[in-house]
Amino acid sequence: MARTEFPAKATHAQTRAHNAALVLRALYDLGPISRADIARLTGLTRTSVGELVSDLEKDGLAIDVGRGPSTGGKQPTLVALNANSRTIITLDLGERTFTAALANLRGELAARTSRDLEGRDGDEAVAIVHELIDEVRRAATTPILGIGVGTPGVVDQSGTIRWAVSLDWQDLPLAKILEERHQLPTVVANDSRAAAFATYLFKGDARPANLAVIKVGRGIGAGLILKDQLFGGDGEAAGEIGHVVVDPDGDACHCGRYGCLETVASAPAIIRHSSAKSLDDLADAAAAGDTEALGSVRTAGRALGGAIAHLVAALDVRHITLVGTVTALGDPWLDAVRDEATSRSLAVTGQDTTIEIGGTGEDVTLLGACALLLTRELGLTVHR
Amino acid sequence: MARTEFPAKATHAQTRAHNAALVLRALYDLGPISRADIARLTGLTRTSVGELVSDLEKDGLAIDVGRGPSTGGKQPTLVALNANSRTIITLDLGERTFTAALANLRGELAARTSRDLEGRDGDEAVAIVHELIDEVRRAATTPILGIGVGTPGVVDQSGTIRWAVSLDWQDLPLAKILEERHQLPTVVANDSRAAAFATYLFKGDARPANLAVIKVGRGIGAGLILKDQLFGGDGEAAGEIGHVVVDPDGDACHCGRYGCLETVASAPAIIRHSSAKSLDDLADAAAAGDTEALGSVRTAGRALGGAIAHLVAALDVRHITLVGTVTALGDPWLDAVRDEATSRSLAVTGQDTTIEIGGTGEDVTLLGACALLLTRELGLTVHR
DNA sequence: TGCGCTTTGTCCAGTGACCGGACGAAGTCG
């Protein structure tokens, strides 16, 4: 573990980029706003803000939108983000379906299209990605900022997919491939982590610095935002909590162990352990007062809650958002998760912890891929 | 959670500070080294490095130490860190004893002195801190950089002790008090987290970017280094894993729950659950083949290993260091920790994870307080 | 021994970006 590489040196250009990102974020979060207000909020001088805003306007990213009310002096000119000045191509590579869409700078989606895989994988699956990109690209009317991709499997920082079982991809440098073929900056990230980042970025002004987003569907994975940045860990595998053993006497898991969290709390496991055919049926039965169904729901919720207790204790994250198909189980499930999470971790931290179901629905992965690209290309978030 | 505060703007001074830190770290990690080599490693120009080194030499922090061998051209002048150019006052506020010492820039300790509390707490305990500082300060022969303090309890970023049971301190702004009384920059941090930082900083060139240091003694707490920085979480309570419930049917814990990790794996719990009088006795008995003793040791080790499995899965940290009195149980205990940690978490990550016992011994907290101060005042570590 | 080639460290002019003061424009308030 020799550390011959050093962090990047600082230059004037980086200073400029940092301050430009500050201004852009003020525009993004605080809507139409005057140059003077931006200066006050960021601590920059009015001179610098004026110059930076003028650069943004030259690029079309920002735009003057009339004057605001006077507070005793000259009335300010308000500047706003021009959300439609750029287009992002965003993809969600699901295990069965690939979806592509266009997004603007605020993550508003358009031109959505998808392809069922029907068992295709490997190079064929890559070909479908190319097709989808070409297709949605034709619908774009403003300059394209780049491509954002959310995919299952472990993805490293260079955008290489280390291992995606369902697609039979191993060590596939997808980001590089797409950059070369389409000549656009590309970000590839794990879908759970993309979802986490969407939940974070599109919270606007209310963004918490630390946030865990847990995706509970066929598998269970978390994306961690720590200090305003996606955290990857040593091998970019942070958040892979689905295969922690929670019950050594439990069912066999396809990973080779017994009693992994996924064998208790994932969608297939929940259905297997109940007499219901689908999550919706189970939710309906539980809502109708079926005690057996309610028991299944609560058992699954408690197992997840226990894992969350560990997460909360270790990281002291006070914001947990749950996404994925299992959130369809609704309040009985959520209550079980909360009960177990708070009763299993320390009072001080447990009290202020909010555990809630995320709102962005099916689009989370698309939005997340978009959010990651926005951040990398425009530096929309700035770490404190 | 309104986010009206923005991150700090970037200025020329910060650019300079960043690059100065880069140079300082090169000196710190890579011993006597030429200006040209520093330039190559950091990416800075020879011009900038020359200027930065000259500043450091003016401050006495760096010093020319002769010439190095030629590689075909003019032989380089080697520059080294002047470890004894500054003194740090460092304190370990234990639950029963307060210890103070002087440290140089490499964390070499001198003038150690301590006071037994003998039950004193509150303001009396603060008075003892002042006394100790005054006493060791008289022994200093070079300019004092500041004061570093490691203390039990929850400490926020401003150096205010939120709550330290044993000393009866609540919301005590210790950093501010010491800064005013002694007119020196001061860092106050939780002892486990200070220990974690010492383990990180004094690893020299081999510093891993992510590291968890778990202190297992009367209590159990972890310090987390993530991306080269101490991670605190939303309430500066990250790493407080001692009160996660690992066995709902377990013993009552003084926190009010049943079956917390501390009721199974802490020093008092281990002794209570065995027939031994002390940890050393237990270690001896286990080593001698006493199966009951070995069982106690392994049970404790496995409980800790289970918690570590959660930590490893959630964060994908590949370096875990164990410190504290319980490490005296030696290999049987360490093996149990490792077994459980690896068998309970995913193969991919579990494989490369190293779990080892830390070496810095009793001085960890003193060194950690010193390391934190060094980092804040000299910017010794730089995030990547 | 002499000459060309390298490497090192420094000097210097140039540039990019922040700073702070000043100024005109355009309001409010008494």
Added chain:
DNA sequence: CGACTTCGTCCGGTCACTGGACAAAGCGCA
């Protein structure tokens, strides 16, 4: 209507990185 504010911009000043040039000082080969 005049004093006072606030806004946005202009301008000279300073700070810190850049890249080219140069002398010092060594190596290697003829």
